[in-house]
Amino acid sequence: MATGRTxxxxxxxxxxxxxxxxxxxxxxxxLTALSERSVPTVSSEELAAAxxxxxxxxxxxFSYLGSYGTRGVGYDVEYLVYQISRELGxxxxxxxxxxxxxxxxxxxxxxxxFASRGFRVxxxxxxxxxxxxxxxxxxxxxxxxxxxxxxxxxxVSIGVIATPAGAAQQVCDRLVAAxxxxxLNFAPTxxxxxxxxxxxxxxxxxxxxxxAFHEQRKAGEETAxxxxxxxxxxxDASTDQxxxxxxxxxxxx
Amino acid sequence: MATGRTxxxxxxxxxxxxxxxxxxxxxxxxLTALSERSVPTVSSEELAAAxxxxxxxxxxxFSYLGSYGTRGVGYDVEYLVYQISRELGxxxxxxxxxxxxxxxxxxxxxxxxFASRGFRVxxxxxxxxxxxxxxxxxxxxxxxxxxxxxxxxxxVSIGVIATPAGAAQQVCDRLVAAxxxxxLNFAPTxxxxxxxxxxxxxxxxxxxxxxAFHEQRKAGEETAxxxxxxxxxxxDASTDQxxxxxxxxxxxx
DNA sequence: CCATCTTTGTGCACGCGTTCACAAAGACAT
DNA sequence: ATGTCTTTGTGAACGCGTGCACAAAGATGG
Numbered sequence: 039m040a041t042g043r044t045x046x047x048x049x050x051x052x053x054x055x056x057x058x059x060x061x062x063x064x065x066x067x068x069l070t071a072l073s074e075r076s077v078p079t080v081s082s083e084e085l086a087a088a089x090x091x092x093x094x095x096x097x098x099x100f101s102y103l104g105s106y107g108t109r110g111v112g113y114d115v116e117y118l119v120y121q122i123s124r125e126l127g128x129x130x131x132x133x134x135x136x137x138x139x140x141x142x143x144x145x146x147x148x149x150x151x152f153a154s155r156g157f158r159v160x161x162x163x164x165x166x167x168x169x170x171x172x173x174x175x176x177x178x179x180x181x182x183x184x185x186x187x188x189x190x191x192x193x194v195s196i197g198v199i200a201t202p203a204g205a206a207q208q209v210c211d212r213l214v215a216a217x218x219x220x221x222l223n224f225a226p227t228x229x230x231x232x233x234x235x236x237x238x239x240x241x242x243x244x245x246x247x248x249x250a251f252h253e254q255r256k257a258g259e260e261t262a263x264x265x266x267x268x269x270x271x272x273x274d275a276s277t278d279q280x281x282x283x284x285x286x287x288x289x290x291x
Numbered sequence: 292m293a294t295g296r297t298x299x300x301x302x303x304x305x306x307x308x309x310x311x312x313x314x315x316x317x318x319x320x321x322l323t324a325l326s327e328r329s330v331p332t333v334s335s336e337e338l339a340a341a342x343x344x345x346x347x348x349x350x351x352x353f354s355y356l357g358s359y360g361t362r363g364v365g366y367d368v369e370y371l372v373y374q375i376s377r378e379l380g381x382x383x384x385x386x387x388x389x390x391x392x393x394x395x396x397x398x399x400x401x402x403x404x405f406a407s408r409g410f411r412v413x414x415x416x417x418x419x420x421x422x423x424x425x426x427x428x429x430x431x432x433x434x435x436x437x438x439x440x441x442x443x444x445x446x447v448s449i450g451v452i453a454t455p456a457g458a459a460q461q462v463c464d465r466l467v468a469a470x471x472x473x474x475l476n477f478a479p480t481x482x483x484x485x486x487x488x489x490x491x492x493x494x495x496x497x498x499x500x501x502x503a504f505h506e507q508r509k510a511g512e513e514t515a516x517x518x519x520x521x522x523x524x525x526x527d528a529s530t531d532q533x534x535x536x537x538x539x540x541x542x543x544x
Numbered sequence: 545c546c547a548t549c550t551t552t553g554t555g556c557a558c559g560c561g562t563t564c565a566c567a568a569a570g571a572c573a574t
Numbered sequence: 575a576t577g578t579c580t581t582t583g584t585g586a587a588c589g590c591g592t593g594c595a596c597a598a599a600g601a602t603g604g
Contacts, residue, residue, distance in 0.1 A: 057591060059504050063497040067479065081551065090481035094554095094593055101553055109552045109599045126500050127507030134499070145398035151479060151496035156503070195506055196499065219509055220502040222495075226320065226404055228343035236505050238498050242475075243404035245491050246387070246449065247316040247379050249473040250409070252489050253448055254380030256472055310561060334581065347563055347584095354583055362569045362582040 054125075058099040064089045065096065066122045072115050081112040133160035133192045135218075137209050138201030139169055139179050142224055146200060147175035160192040165205065182209075189216035196220045203227045210237075307378075311352040317342045318349065319375045325368050334365040386413035386447045388471075390462050391454030392422055392432050395477055399453060400428035413445040418458065435462075442469035449473045456480045463490075 068088040072080055082100075086093035100106060100113070106121055107113045123129050134152065136143050139162050146152075147162055162174055165182045172179050180188060188194070197218040199206050206225035213221060220236045223229055226244075229237050321341040325333055335353075339346035353359060353366070359374055360366045376382050387405065389396050392415050399405075400415055415427055418435040425432050433441060441447070450471040452459050459478035466474060473489045476482055479497075482490050 055591075060497075060501055062504070063494075063500040064481075066500075068481075082553095083551085088481070090483075092593065094595090095591090097551090097553060098592085105553070107552055108601085110550045110601045112551070125504070127503040128500065130507075132499075132503055132506070141398035141401040145394035146495065148394040149495060151494075152499065155496050155500060157496075157499050195510075196502055220506045222498050222502060228317075228321075228341070230343075234509070236502055238502060240493060240495070240498060241316075241404075242399065242402060242493070243408050243410075244313075244316040245475050245493060246385075246405065246410050247319075247381065247408060248313055249449055249475060249489055249491055250380040250385055251312050251315070251378070253385070253473045254383075256487070257448070308561070335583095336581085345563070347565090348561090350581090350583060351562085358583070360582050361571080363571045363580045365581070 054102045058102055059126075061089070061091065061095075061099055062122050062126055064091070065099070066119065066126070066128075069115055069119045069122070073119055077115055079108075079112045079114055082107070085113065128156040130156065132157050132196055133194045134158065134196045134198060135161045135163055135185075135188060135192070135194050135213075136198045136200060137163045137182070137185070137213070138199060138205070138225075139164040139174055140200065140202075143198075143200035144174050146198060146224075147177065157196075160194055161188045163188065165201075185209075185212055186216040189213065189218060194218060196222070198222045198224070199229075200224045307355045311355055312379075314342070314344065314348075314352055315375050315379055317344070318352070319372065319379070319381075322368055322372045322375070326372055330368055332361075332365045332367055335360070338366065381409040383409065385410050385449055386445045387411065387449045387451060388414045388416055388441060388445070388447050388466075389451045389453060390416045390435070390438070390466070391452060391458070391478075392417040392427055393453065393455075396451075396453035397427050399451060399477075400430065410449075413447055414441045416441065418454075438462075438465055439469040442466065442471060447471060449475070451475045451477070452482075453477045 065085065068085055069080075071088070072085075080088075082093045082097045086096040089096065097107075100118075103121055103125055106118055134157050136146055136159060139147065143162070143164070147159055152159060159175070159177060162177050162179045163182055163185055164170070164179050167181060169179045170181045189197075195218055197213040197220070199209055199213075199221060201209055203225045206223065206227045207229055210221060210223070210229045210231060214231055214235055219234060221229065221231065221238070223237055223239045224241075226241055229239075231237055318338065321338055322333075324341070325338075333341075335346045335350045339349040342349065350360075353371075356374060356378055359371055387410050389399055389412060392400065396415070396417070400412055405412060412428070412430060415430050415432045416435055416438055417423070417432050420434060422432045423434045442450075448471055450466040450473070452462055452466075452474060454462055456478045459476065459480045460482055463474060463476070463482045463484060467484055467488055472487060474482065474484070474491070476490055476492045477494075479494050482492075484490055
């Protein structure tokens with residue numbers, strides 16, 4: 039998914055570049071796997087391979103956190119797991135509410151990856167009165183009317199929006215008004231929020247569209263001769279190095 | 292979601308920067324909305340606002356596609372919808388298979404955003420024999436054994452992986468071997484694929500972790516003096532200018 | 545204690561992406 | 575036709591992120 043930032047130029051949070059922050063969870067996952075296999079240390083090379091990144095990049099990323107490695111040896115797995123967890127704020131409990139319990143909302147409620155990382159689904163909220171009280175993933179769905187109270191009672195600061203596009207902005211506004219300062223938006227809309235509120239966006243259809251773009255390029259390069267309107271003619275599929283760059287489809291905003 | 296690119300340095304596909312490609316779907320969505328309201332033309336300023344981006348960026352993005360605007364007037368909505376759709380390859384039908392029909396897979400199968408953009412769910416595939424034949428979103432689930440045949444019979448080139456992490460790489464390998472060249476991965480794993488195959492990754496837990504990082508920063512800034520564990524106490528919501536940069540959590544690879 | 549070997553941490557250069565700011569282009573009125 | 579006004583399209587500067595390549599640091603063995 040891709041979205042644009044309109045204002046601030048990619049602020050660097052407390053010295054840690056955003057790009058690095060976005061990779062920390064990846065490292066953490068790889069490290070956790072190593073930890074479960076009781077591997078004591080890893081080299082930047084090995085860990086980078088496991089996380090699917092360049093080793094120099096990984097070392098530079100870690101250098102922003104401090105010098106946690108030992109030259110000639112590598113990094114202590116357990117220690118690094120702790121440091122990254124702490125940096126990401128995963129050592130504390132984050133109550134989360136999911137608003138919009140349709141197919142996607144229900145799937146998210148059931149998703150194990152949340153609980154395993156310190157995120158606790160504090161409540162499920164839906165506008166449909168018929169849903170109220172019905173348990174999803176073992177948690178009873180509550181009605182939107184109680185949204186503000188739920189947020190406040192549970193000290194929720196992170197909200198997940200999985201409503202239809204039409205309801206998203208309104209839900210967002212209410213979440214923010216109630217004190218939520220971080221939002222993960224699955225609805226296909228651009229949300230506008232006041233400064234100080236983080237929004238990350240996940241749009242499944244956009245991801246597919248980006249894939250389709252590249253797929254189209256791989257496929258017909260010569261078939262493009264068609265009607266007009268576009269240059270795209272006689273494209274020789276010569277060295278088709280298969281596209282893919284590092285571009286987001288999910289970003290804050 | 293976040294992943295790193297290991298190799299190629301963000302190839303520019305046929306002159307169109309990846310960053311631009313990632314934004315095209317956003318513009319398209321905004322334009323479609325305008326089209327439905329029968330708005331004939333839009334200025335870059337208006338459209339940029341609707342898409343949540345900078346107007347200069349939008350104009351530059353469009354300039355990569357060609358000169359479709361009229362100075363002093365703006366852009367013709369219908370024409371632009373067509374051009375972007377064509378550029379993204381949405382004027383053709385893209386059969387897609389979803390592998391792994393758990394909570395998430397089922398939600399994806401039901402997701403309306405796919406069909407509305409030229410993506411057709413050609414088949415649902417799951418490894419559980421008990422699922423076989425059971426209809427999900429009106430489509431009968433088929434067994435993994437038939438994966439290769441399904442891909443070939445339907446001419447599928449885009450696959451969606453919604454299996455548990457453990458099965459993802461294996462499924463991926465089979466998809467690729469069967470001819471799939473674009474993969475949207477929801478499993479929390481780094482997939483390795485041969486050159487020429489595009490992978491985009493969506494990781495819900497990573498998104499939350501990134502939000503948690505910023506949330507933590509917003510929360511305790513002063514409490515940080517403590518033991519080193521976590522600030523998170525006494526949250527004063529002062530002037531919390533909230534961080535947020537433009538960093539991806541989803542990328543190809 | 546010294547030599548060697550491994551691996552980290554980083555200075556530096558390069559390239560992509562973003563943004564500003566403006567000239568060119570066209571619409572529209574007179 | 576000519577002038578004015580709006581909006582595009584883009585040249586240029588800047589900043590972030592990436593990756594190379596190497597020096598510094600430490601482990602390890604003799």
